[in-house]
Amino acid sequence: MELLKEKILNQAKVVSDQILKVDSFINHMIDPNIMVEIGQEFASRFRDEKITKVLTIEASGIAIALTTALALKTPLLFAKKKIPSTLGQFYMSNIYSFTKNETVGICVAKEYLTSDDRVLIVDDFLARGEALKGLTDLVKQADAQLIGVGIVIEKMFQGGGKALRGAGVRIESLIKVSSLADGKINLEE
Amino acid sequence: MELLKEKILNQAKVVSDQILKVDSFINHMIDPNIMVEIGQEFASRFRDEKITKVLTIEASGIAIALTTALALKTPLLFAKKKIPSTLGQFYMSNIYSFTKNETVGICVAKEYLTSDDRVLIVDDFLARGEALKGLTDLVKQADAQLIGVGIVIEKMFQGGGKALRGAGVRIESLIKVSSLADGKINLEE
Numbered sequence: 001m002e003l004l005k006e007k008i009l010n011q012a013k014v015v016s017d018q019i020l021k022v023d024s025f026i027n028h029m030i031d032p033n034i035m036v037e038i039g040q041e042f043a044s045r046f047r048d049e050k051i052t053k054v055l056t057i058e059a060s061g062i063a064i065a066l067t068t069a070l071a072l073k074t075p076l077l078f079a080k081k082k083i084p085s086t087l088g089q090f091y092m093s094n095i096y097s098f099t100k101n102e103t104v105g106i107c108v109a110k111e112y113l114t115s116d117d118r119v120l121i122v123d124d125f126l127a128r129g130e131a132l133k134g135l136t137d138l139v140k141q142a143d144a145q146l147i148g149v150g151i152v153i154e155k156m157f158q159g160g161g162k163a164l165r166g167a168g169v170r171i172e173s174l175i176k177v178s179s180l181a182d183g184k185i186n187l188e189e
Numbered sequence: 190m191e192l193l194k195e196k197i198l199n200q201a202k203v204v205s206d207q208i209l210k211v212d213s214f215i216n217h218m219i220d221p222n223i224m225v226e227i228g229q230e231f232a233s234r235f236r237d238e239k240i241t242k243v244l245t246i247e248a249s250g251i252a253i254a255l256t257t258a259l260a261l262k263t264p265l266l267f268a269k270k271k272i273p274s275t276l277g278q279f280y281m282s283n284i285y286s287f288t289k290n291e292t293v294g295i296c297v298a299k300e301y302l303t304s305d306d307r308v309l310i311v312d313d314f315l316a317r318g319e320a321l322k323g324l325t326d327l328v329k330q331a332d333a334q335l336i337g338v339g340i341v342i343e344k345m346f347q348g349g350g351k352a353l354r355g356a357g358v359r360i361e362s363l364i365k366v367s368s369l370a371d372g373k374i375n376l377e378e
Contacts, residue, residue: 058248
């Protein structure tokens with residue numbers, strides 16, 4: 001994960017002691033090579049788990065889920081934040097965004113997430129864990145099996161990972177940020 | 190493009206004479222192999238054009254833009270439908286969605302789309318051309334050069350492509366649907 005680490009240290013911007021901006025290579029402009037590296041790394045960590053579906057949430061998770069699914073040879077499914085008029089029957093969960101200060105419903109079509117699925121959830125950030133709670137709730141509603149979670153950047157000091165790991169969820173985070181204090185990115189080794 | 194064509198004919202659902210649903214492999218659940226095929230095809234059609242950036246719009250365009258950018262060895266940029274609080278200076282354009290009956294603003298950060306860029310726009314559908322007009326407007330605002338447009342499925346009978354081609358824009362559509370009447374998908378050969 002040298003390319004990712006290098007980009008984080010050189011290009012990520014500390015907006016505040018809570019917010020790290022990575023929109024020059026992950027969630028606005030995207031470096032496809034980094035996405036391939038990330039996808040291959042998640043795939044290698046979950047290679048033996050017989051994953052059948054990679055689940056994420058629009059929009060920033062899609063590129064990550066695509067390269068992961070490609071490496072694992074599975075389809076991917078992205079939860080939508082608006083219910084399309086053509087969706088049919090769906091599972092829905094509400095998540096609260098601290099960054100945007102709003103609650104949104106996320107949904108997946110029932111036909112694409114079933115009790116036969118062994119699910120790997122992936123996303124760009126793990127902060128307080130709200131999005132992840134919503135995604136794990138969708139997996140539970142579908143009676144599918146949650147095998148684990150792959151996160152590109154976990155902000156350890158915001159606690160979302162702690163709660164989910166405490167609940168027995170396997171979380172693999174590629175970059176663990178221990179603090180953004182004083183405008184500096186401190187990584188956990 | 191045999192895999193794509195086969196999926197369209199076997200899995201796409203005709204919702205009405207205006208709407209084709211491809212959410213089992215393109216815009217909800219995604220088959221990564223189809224995305225790779227699509228990206229390689231767009232790349233081969235624009236290989237000699239010295240593209241510097243692939244531009245799309247969240248969320249369904251991202252997977253397509255990623256595989257295209259990977260094949261062209263460029264970054265990709267996806268326009269956002271909500272203005273993030275951390276975005277900085279941006280270009281903005283309004284687009285109207287007939288499917289959703291609403292107008293949304295789309296935006297890109299000024300620093301990631303500049304007058305040095307030779308831009309390939311890609312998206313999943315071309316219908317009336319509203320999203321595409323918004324994206325071309327962003328390219329114009331940035332004083333970047335629009336080299337062409339890659340579309341997975343163009344609904345020829347909705348006229349969006351006609352208007353843009355008339356304005357001199359090169360549009361490459363992989364699947365051209367001439368009609369969805371009577372529940373049937375008719376392709377232009």
